[in-house]
Amino acid sequence: MSSPFNVPVAEVESSQLIKKSRFITHLLPVTDREHAFSQIEQLRQQYPDARHHCWAFIAGAPDDTQVLGFSDDGEPNGTAGKPILAQLQGSGLGYVLAVVIRYFGGIKLGTGGLVRAYGSSVAQALAIVETHPYIAKTTLSMEFGFDALGEANQLFTRFNVIQQTIDYNESVCVTVELPAQHRQQFMDALTNACRGQVEFQMPLQDKG
Template sequence: MTLWLPRGYSAEAEIEVRRSRFITRLARVDDEDAARAVIASVRAAYPDARHHCLAFIVDVPDAQPVERSSDDGEPAGTAGMPMLEVLRGAGVSNVVAVVTRYFGGVLLGTGGLVRAYSDAVASSLEPAPRVRPVVRHLVGLQVPAADAGRVQGALMNRGVDVMDADWGASVLLTLAVDDPDAALPLVREVAQSDVELVPLGSTVTERPA
């Protein structure tokens, strides 16, 4: 099961390898544009650095994740792909890692670069919290306006997530549930009537991993 970093998460970590500084920016991103915005912000923050190597993975609904990496001038295969492999190995997605390198005057060789860039990302990932994305069903519950407050409060007290309430002559409550069929008996008990749940799509919620 793929894990994400919490929404809004962004952090930096730094390691030093034979006098070269490797500064890693790790951030949660929800699409490719957001990943590229993080990359641009790192380049702007460290304009004098020789390399800004990167890797990111972004989930796409009903499709394969988008994966990108770049060595940004380092020898081919020594930075971006090793960074991407660390992200893959950690089972995380919707994440971007940018490693900024300040050269310390000592050549590391291809093996040394692979280890350094891998270690830079791994060290930033180790303390990062994780969340588990859960797809939940959105369903609509129509109730009389006179009963809406009681029903909404009772559902919430029973652990049902009420996402929205559209008030009118009657009230449409939007509920997020794991299984509409399993939720229906509870909803009918609370509503004290033979109500039906109308499918309204789905949403993704995030729970601590």
């Protein structure tokens, strides 16, 4: 199990000018690898005339080496993606993506200069991003009688449950998302409210 960590609240943007090259950094939260790649592509489209779109992400807990990714996007090997990733890893954040867009100004920075430029660009964005603790979520499906719906809705509010789907047939079938740490307590409370007349179906694994 991962140690507690923080995630970005929302996207931030920063920029700096180094020897006539402009470095624009977007730092933002992501939910998984696919989401990260989608955001990278959106930023490529947002800055189509930029020379480089270098990036790195941690699409999970910061200590999970299976969820890392980075790219130099045409810069010399090791001068962009790795320095960006190093800044993210040093921050202790999870579920985070940094994309640094470079508009070349005509002056070469050299290997060391590029490493410093990309690293400092991300450090600048990290200094202004707002974060909050990451809370692992889980999905849970359940079926219970209509007579328990009122009490169930009260429990949804109490346990910060978000309804994803709900179907009314002969009984009430609901799929919800809630903090994983509250799952068992919520299930016990709903079982009591339904006098044992509830069926649960749990996911194979929690989110995060």
